[in-house]
Amino acid sequence: ILRTMKPEMRQYFRNxxxxxxxxLHMSLREDVYLVLAGIExxxxxxxxxxxxxxxxWLWIGAVxxxxxxxxxxxxxxxxxxxx
Numbered sequence: 120i121l122r123t124m125k126p127e128m129r130q131y132f133r134n135x136x137x138x139x140x141x142x143l144h145m146s147l148r149e150d151v152y153l154v155l156a157g158i159e160x161x162x163x164x165x166x167x168x169x170x171x172x173x174x175x176w177l178w179i180g181a182v183x184x185x186x187x188x189x190x191x192x193x194x195x196x197x198x199x200x201x202x
Contacts, residue, residue, distance in 0.1 A: 126155040126166065150174045 124142035131138070142153040149172045156165040 124151070124153045126153045128155045128158065145175060147175055148172065 122144055124144060126142040127140040129138050129140060130136075139154055139156070144151045149170055152169040152171070154167045154169070156167050158164050
């Protein structure tokens, strides 16, 4: 699957600083980060690419753990049979 990702280099003239905006593609299999590291003389750009496998599953596991904890804290209502 081909995707168009657009990392950016922003310049803030008032503060005299540059910042990099990361392009991010998330999926169930991996997260891909593209960073525009710099622009060299001419039309050349330096780009860094980071691939983090299975990152979304950490969040899914954390949500399941919180949900299970909340479920175990909630008291169960039991019917008491009167004799």
